[in-house]
Each structure stands twice: as structure tokens, then as C-alpha cells.
Amino acid sequence: MKYDIFRLHNPERIVIDLKNAQMKAKLGQLALPDPVLQALRYGKRKKNVIRMVLDVKKGVTPRSFLLKKTKENPSRLVVDLIPQASEKTKKIQPINNTMQRDIIIAVDAGHGGEDPGAIGKNKLQEKKVTLRIAKELAKLINAKKGMKAVLIRKGDYFVSLKKRVQKVREVGADMMISIHADALRVRSVKGASVYTLSESGATPDRVAAALAAKENAADLVGGVMPVQQVDEPFVRGILGDMAKRDGLDSSEMFANTVLEEFAKSFPIKYNKPKHARFAVLTTLEIPCVLVEVDYISNPKRERLLKSSKHQKKLARAMYVASVDFFTRMGRLKTSVAERHTVHRGDTLWGIAKQYGVSVSSIVRLNGLNKKSDLKVGQRLRMPQS
Numbered sequence: 001m002k003y004d005i006f007r008l009h010n011p012e013r014i015v016i017d018l019k020n021a022q023m024k025a026k027l028g029q030l031a032l033p034d035p036v037l038q039a040l041r042y043g044k045r046k047k048n049v050i051r052m053v054l055d056v057k058k059g060v061t062p063r064s065f066l067l068k069k070t071k072e073n074p075s076r077l078v079v080d081l082i083p084q085a086s087e088k089t090k091k092i093q094p095i096n097n098t099m100q101r102d103i104i105i106a107v108d109a110g111h112g113g114e115d116p117g118a119i120g121k122n123k124l125q126e127k128k129v130t131l132r133i134a135k136e137l138a139k140l141i142n143a144k145k146g147m148k149a150v151l152i153r154k155g156d157y158f159v160s161l162k163k164r165v166q167k168v169r170e171v172g173a174d175m176m177i178s179i180h181a182d183a184l185r186v187r188s189v190k191g192a193s194v195y196t197l198s199e200s201g202a203t204p205d206r207v208a209a210a211l212a213a214k215e216n217a218a219d220l221v222g223g224v225m226p227v228q229q230v231d232e233p234f235v236r237g238i239l240g241d242m243a244k245r246d247g248l249d250s251s252e253m254f255a256n257t258v259l260e261e262f263a264k265s266f267p268i269k270y271n272k273p274k275h276a277r278f279a280v281l282t283t284l285e286i287p288c289v290l291v292e293v294d295y296i297s298n299p300k301r302e303r304l305l306k307s308s309k310h311q312k313k314l315a316r317a318m319y320v321a322s323v324d325f326f327t328r329m330g331r332l333k334t335s336v337a338e339r340h341t342v343h344r345g346d347t348l349w350g351i352a353k354q355y356g357v358s359v360s361s362i363v364r365l366n367g368l369n370k371k372s373d374l375k376v377g378q379r380l381r382m383p384q385s
């Protein structure tokens with residue numbers, strides 16, 4: 001059996017990713033409250049990977065090992081949760097507790113000021129489009145209970161990549177969405193793509209690397225040195241590798257959610273998230289994605305990108321993806337998710353569990369019967385608990 005286990009803080013939790021696994025157990029039968037365990041939840045991270053999250057009441061160190069199959073028992077993964085002895089670790093944890101406060105999303109409009117970004121055939125500038133979409137996205141987020149948007153750039157001025165990253169940190173953002181519109185010499189190319197930061201050692205991606213070079217060059221335009229390495233003593237010392245890894249994993253998860261949402265209404269250039277070393281995505285410890293909403297170099301798409309109706313649609317897709325993501329992460333109250341889109345492998349039972357509602361209430365609300373098959377892509381109304 002292959003698995004990953006790691007610890008995350010604020011709130012304290014242990015995450016276990018089980019590879020090639022399917023959920024057959026009924027987690028609801030767990031005896032709670034437990035002295036250590038607060039709750040147990042799970043979700044599908046990607047195909048054949050089950051992510052289990054153990055919400056714990058206090059800092060624990062997980063110790064895990066595999067037991068071989070015996071006559072009496074199947075193969076087992078045993079996880080010991082050892083309470084942390086030292087109080088020291090507690091004291092140096094980040095001050096802002098993410099448990100109760102609003103989820104903060106940093107919305108980064110690409111380029112600005114003397115850096116126009118890409119320019120369309122009819123002279124539409126990327127910096128203008130990205131700002132308008134960013135403002136629409138922020139508006140939607142701010143209207144949502146439990147969520148707050150921070151615009152990294154509010155007007156047409158230059159912000160260095162380093163400043164952008166700093167601001168994301170300063171506001172204690174839980175996620176960053178950087179908005180761009182790409183350009184290519186071939187004018188017929190269209191569609192969205194979503195980028196995440198590459199893990200070192202990941203397969204180099206020529207297209208992604210070229211784009212990263214282009215976007216990173218923004219700082220040269222503004223006369224500032226490109227960000228080589230953002231100082232991260234805070235992250236290095238406290239959150240460590242585990243948080244970084246979760247940041248990347250959740251970026252990937254979120255990137256996929258954005259792509260799924262975009263695919264419903266817009267053309268997609270690459271249907272998988274791409275990876276590159278974007279300076280603006282170096283905020284490792286939170287999910288960060290860079291969305292190239294379309295190609296401004298394609299005159300037809302340029303015309304669309306200019307329309308406020310289309311800008312709103314693009315913003316809405318990113319908004320829906322964020323709500324979906326934070327709901328799945330257990331950070332947004334389930335009652336705020338009004339709809340659930342059926343994914344491959346979803347069961348009524350699983351969905352009910354995910355939203356903390358009963359199967360019968362979903363059945364009732366959607367006029368289903370308990371045996372009915374769910375269709376991938378079907379939108380289910382969710383009871384408001």
C-alpha cells in the first residue's frame with residue numbers, strides 16, 4: 001500500500017493520502033468525542049487517491065507503519081497519534097488562527113502600470129482585462145459569507161512580483177489567484193490554462209517554463225530585479241516541508257477545480273494544470289494558481305475579453321471553484337454550498353457525508369429515489385443545514 005501522511009496546523013490536523021484506495025468503511029461509526037480526535041473526514045484528491053483528514057484537538061505527532069496481512073487480519077495501516085510533549089512548538093506557531101476568521105483570497109490582477117502585459121491585435125491590454133476580472137472576482141467573494149477578497153492591485157500601476165508576494169503574506173491570505181491573459185504569435189490559439197508552481201525535480205515543461213519566463217519578466221520592465229528567492233524564515237522554521245507540500249498539493253487540487261469549472265463554459269488550452277516556477281506563485285504555503293483566462297492574441301477572444309459580460313463570467317467560474325474548494329477542505333460551512341456537481345465515483349452516501357446532511361434530504365430535495373444513479377456532471381441541490 002502506498003500512502004503519505006503529514007501534519008498541518010491552524011487548525012491542527014493530520015492528513016493521510018491513500019493511493020489506489022477506495023472508501024468502503026463507514027466513518028460515521030467512529031466514537032466521538034475522543035480525547036484527541038475531533039472529527040474525521042475524507043475526500044477524493046484525484047483518481048484513486050483518498051485523502052483522509054483527522055481533525056485533532058491538540059498538536060500530535062503522527063507515527064505510522066504498515067502491518068502485513070495475517071490469517072486473521074488484512075493488511076493494515078496503523079497511525080499512532082502521539083500528543084506533543086513540548087509547549088515550545090505551540091508558542092512559535094503563526095499568530096493568526098484560521099479556525100474562525102474569514103477565508104482570505106488574494107486576487108492578483110497580472111501586470112499594471114508601465115507593464116501592459118500582452119497586447120491584442122486590436123490593442124486591448126492584458127493589464128486592463130486582468131484588473132476588471134479581478135475586481136469582479138473580488139466583488140463575488142466579498143458578497144459571500146465567510147470569505148473576503150484582497151485585491152493585490154487596485155488600479156493601473158506597477159507592482160513588483162516581490163511586492164505582490166509580500167502583500168499576499170501580509171494579509172494572511174489562504175489562497176492566491178493570479179489572473180492573466182496569454183498571447184501567442186499564432187492568432188488562432190484560444191483557451192484557458194491554469195498553472196501551479198512546480199515542485200523541484202518535477203518534469204520540466206517547456207511551454208510552462210517559457211510562460212513563466214515571460215510573466216516573471218514583468219519585474220524587469222518595472223526596473224526591479226526579478227524575485228529569485230522570497231525570504232521565508234517564517235515558513236521554513238514553523239510550517240516546514242509538510243505545509244509546503246500541502247500547499248502544492250492543494251494548489252494542484254484547486255487548479256483542477258478551476259479547470260473543471262472553466263471547461264463548462266469556456267475553451268480550454270491544456271486540460272491539466274501545468275507547472276512552472278512563477279515568481280508570483282512563491283507563496284508556497286497556501287494554494288496558489290495562475291490562471292491564463294484565454295489568449296488575448298486571438299482577435300475573437302480579444303473581443304470577448306473586452307466585454308464586461310464575459311469578464312463577469314470568467315470571474316464567476318473562479319469564484320465557484322474557490323467556494324467548491326474551501327467547502328471540500330472543510331473550511332466553509334457546508335450550508336453555504338447550495339449545489340454539488342457530481343464527480344466520477346460520487347455516491348449519495350458520500351455526498352451526504354461530505355456536506356454533513358442526510359441521504360434522504362438530498363433524495364427529497366432533488367426528486368431522486370435512493371437507488372437512482374448519479375450522472376457525472378449532474379448538479380444536485382444541497383439541503384441547507
Ligand SMILES: [Zn+2]
Binds near residue numbers: 126
Ligand atoms: Zn500575464
